[in-house]
Amino acid sequence: MISNYYMPTRIVAGSGSLATVGRLARDLGMTRALVVSDPVISAQGFHADALAALGEAGIATARFDECGIDARCSHIDDQGERVRRDGIDGVICIGGGSVMCTGKGIAIVATNRKPMAECTGVGNFDKRALSMIMVPTTAGSGSEVSQWTIVKDEARHLKLLGGGPLSFPDAAILDAVTLRSLPMRVAALPAVDALTHAVEAYLSAIGSPLTDAIAIGAVRLQFGSLRASINSDDERAREDNLVASCMANVACGNARLGHGHALSLPLEGHLDLPHPYGVGVLLPEVTAFNLAVLPAKVKPLAEALEVETLGLSRGETIAACAEAIRDLYADIAFPTRFTPEQLPAGRVREMAERAVPGLYAGIAARDYDHTTARDATVIACPSARKMTVLQAQEMFERCLA
CATH class of the missing domain: 1.20.1090.10 (Dehydroquinate synthase-like - alpha domain)
Incomplete structure (x- = not known):
């Protein structure tokens, strides 16, 4: 049987690794990044530390911290348009699975210029997603190293999966400091x-x-x-x-x-x-x-x-x-x-x-x-x-x- 293994995401792990987010973003050529999170995570000290590290590296940031339980097509489509309009050239996700799936969807939609629902399925888009850095705040989904994103199509009450080799995150930062605030x-x-x-x-x-x-x-x-x-x-x-x-x-x-x-x-x-x-x-x-x-x-x-x-x-x-x-x-x-x-x-x-x-x-x-x-x-x-x-x-x- 022929098998095919592919894992291009760089993984940076260990205590203090969150401090490398600015350097990683700069190495990826980011100059203005959309930081995706949720209302709880965006209020944490480590989130502020990450923003500070990005600023010290010369990376301008915009924020979207309204993610909920599911990654929603409506959020993704709106933010994808914002990314194109504002000249944002990278996405940094700080959060759990729904946050990372939302950010991944935004990165896909931003370059492919079509709604997220039309990007679902296996490899159903042609252009490489924007550069992405993932910072998981739960020991769970593993979306930080995944080519896939799972989204909710609210209009049809469907959970849909989309992705392919063009949507792997570029880097993942695994720092257990992000788990300390999790009940x-x-x-x-x-x-x-x-x-x-x-x-x-x-x-x-x-x-x-x-x-x-x-x-x-x-x-x-x-x-x-x-x-x-x-x-x-x-x-x-x-x-x-x-x-x-x-x-x-x-x-x-x-x-x-x-x-x-x-x-x-x-x-x-x-x-x-x-x-x-x-x-x-x-x-x-x-x-x-x-x-x-x-x-x-x-x-x-x-x-x-x-x-x-x-x-x-x-x-x-x-x-x-x-x-x-x-x-x-x-x-x-x-x-x-x-x-x-x-x-x-x-x-x-x-x-x-x-x-x-x-x-x-x-x-x-x-x-x-x-x-x-x-x-x-x-x-x-x-x-x-x-x-x-x-x-x-x-x-x-x-x-x-």
Whole structure:
């Protein structure tokens, strides 16, 4: 099998690395940058420090700090026009996944001169995005090293993915100082998202020994430090989780994401379920589902999840992997089931049908009629095992409270 690995983003990591943002911007040829953030992050001391470092490097800055839970097409289109109008030549994102996806979308729209919704899908634009620097403030999405951006088309209630090699960020700065203001319980949400990235990359049909090694290393590093990162003021654990989340996206950026993301997409678009809840609740189920056809990967994943495999059959080991994830959730106060408000029982079949186009369909998803799906219809997904609409429906039902 031919595999293709590509990771052009420069990664600068470690305590104090945020101070390099001005030099990095100057090295990229930026003279006037749009700094993208949200109202909470823009009030933090480290955000002010980053702006000061940019000023000292001679970089003029404009700001957009109105990002919300989702990256929204309306924000992206408006700011893309602003960037062109004001002669801005770079985008610097300081925030979580939605901030980085917003900034990435702005950088794409600014050079391609068409709405973000028309840029969704795989490689559906022709011009290189503006230069970008990403500063993650959660150990979660890994968007700082990803070519992909996930956006919400509010008019159609769709979550859409867009990207390609022309939209990789130029640099990512991983400094755990940005995690200090994050409430520990809130930190659980992006951390679980990062874990799904690593596990789903490992369970992909288009992975390679290279992505497998990075993915399993990310699982091991994160699983070994996540409880301490969430439940105590452990600076080293936070650093490990920040690096692990970056590694996870390096892996899934090349091996792609799986059933957890494909099935979560309609819940996010049509039921407004926050992304980490969707992929996180589904993770134990999709892990067991795919490990059933990956016998050689069962033990390595179990060991990364700190499962004692001695004396266990393969089936028992798979079940123990799913249970280890649920045990982690209990320790960090993350839910293991969907509430009736999050996923009404009467809409389960509809959500299974709406998952058919998968994560990477882009604008093609807008033309899909979910009522044409049948029990045997296969969900578009690069995971190792094919999943039908009926199997997705049954998985959703097992995840109900």
